[in-house]
Amino acid sequence: MNKVLMSGNNIIGEAAIRAGCRFYAGYPITPQNELTEYMAEHMRKAEGGVFIQSESEVAAINMIAGASATGARVMTSSSSPGISLKQEGISSMAACELPGVIVNIMRGGPGLGNIRPSQGDYFQATRGGGHGDYRTMVFAPATCQELADLTMDAFDAADKYRTPVMILADGMMGQMMEPIIFKSPAPRVYPEKFMLRGAGSGKSKFIRGLLLDPIDAEEHNWKLARKYEVITEHETLCEEHNLEEADMVIVAYGTAARIAKGAIKRLRDHGMKIGLFRPITLWPFPELKLRALSAKVKNFLVFEMSTGQMLEDVRLALQGYAHIDFHGRPGGAVPTPAEFANVVARLYNKRD
Numbered sequence: 001m002n003k004v005l006m007s008g009n010n011i012i013g014e015a016a017i018r019a020g021c022r023f024y025a026g027y028p029i030t031p032q033n034e035l036t037e038y039m040a041e042h043m044r045k046a047e048g049g050v051f052i053q054s055e056s057e058v059a060a061i062n063m064i065a066g067a068s069a070t071g072a073r074v075m076t077s078s079s080s081p082g083i084s085l086k087q088e089g090i091s092s093m094a095a096c097e098l099p100g101v102i103v104n105i106m107r108g109g110p111g112l113g114n115i116r117p118s119q120g121d122y123f124q125a126t127r128g129g130g131h132g133d134y135r136t137m138v139f140a141p142a143t144c145q146e147l148a149d150l151t152m153d154a155f156d157a158a159d160k161y162r163t164p165v166m167i168l169a170d171g172m173m174g175q176m177m178e179p180i181i182f183k184s185p186a187p188r189v190y191p192e193k194f195m196l197r198g199a200g201s202g203k204s205k206f207i208r209g210l211l212l213d214p215i216d217a218e219e220h221n222w223k224l225a226r227k228y229e230v231i232t233e234h235e236t237l238c239e240e241h242n243l244e245e246a247d248m249v250i251v252a253y254g255t256a257a258r259i260a261k262g263a264i265k266r267l268r269d270h271g272m273k274i275g276l277f278r279p280i281t282l283w284p285f286p287e288l289k290l291r292a293l294s295a296k297v298k299n300f301l302v303f304e305m306s307t308g309q310m311l312e313d314v315r316l317a318l319q320g321y322a323h324i325d326f327h328g329r330p331g332g333a334v335p336t337p338a339e340f341a342n343v344v345a346r347l348y349n350k351r352d
Helices: 008-018 033-045 057-069 081-096 122-126 144-161 171-175 214-234 254-269 287-293 310-318 337-350
Strands: 004-007 021-026 050-053 073-078 100-106 137-139 164-170 177-180 238-241 248-251 274-279 281-283 299-304 323-328
Touching: 004 008, 008 021, 008 033, 008 100, 008 144, 008 164, 008 171, 008 177, 021 033, 021 057, 033 050, 033 073, 033 171, 050 057, 057 073, 057 081, 057 100, 073 081, 073 144, 081 100, 081 122, 081 164, 081 214, 100 144, 100 171, 122 164, 122 281, 137 144, 144 164, 144 177, 144 214, 164 171, 164 254, 171 254, 238 254, 238 287, 248 254, 248 337, 254 274, 254 299, 254 337, 274 287, 287 310, 299 310, 299 337, 310 323, 323 337
Parallel strands: 021 050, 021 073, 073 100, 100 164, 137 164, 248 274, 248 299, 299 323
Antiparallel strands: 004 177, 137 281, 238 274
């Protein structure tokens, strides 16, 4: 397998097509437009591929829901405010147990904000974002190679659990270029049990999210809850970097984790024992592995390009067994590794 040099947005598109995505619907918004453009050009080259530039983000999410119901592998993408518009459809896909991949290349907010990279959509992604008792699996890549790998994995997870899965990156990751290798996709297990095939294809099937009887609705909610427990048990991912003998641990994901690694290298060169804990799945959050670290490390620093959203999950995981500091840069401000290293050094020298 040869390495290829591609931008992040294009990598997601190519990985999706290689994973078997054959229906894409989306609406333009910066900084993910290159992904939509890539799908427009290349989906028509894939056998059975369909590309639609929809009239709105609301239309796009409902289009992929319909295509998913027929058994197609589907994807849509947008950025921050566009994902907000898709939330009712994502909730509906979760209720109907329809697999699909949703890509969010985050930008600065709230509101229309700006087109700079940000991590202000953590709550939206990990707390469901829409209405009702549902969860969405969330992958948070930190490299272009992970953009490729996790996009393929997202399609497999969506099929396996019959649920929408989100890829959460940001404008910097969407625009950056790195050499990558596309892995071979896993053979697809087709979801024959729920696929709608039309009249004459056997016993009638129904896909619906409207459950007017409260007992039926409660049973369905508990069914979904049990599925989310299985996902939490089997699909939690994280990276542990330089944790041997560390006496301070930075918790960061995505682009913030890349910045943190650069800072850690500088700080370790000056004798500071600092490590990194990087959640790769933001939901399910790797709380048990993080909590286990508190048995030997008592100082944690959460770093996000937001005012502090993952911070809440870190607090829940550590349950008061360690001291937690926070450093955030919201609204599209991206610090350099050197700038962040100065912040970490001050806190490291003040620790108990």
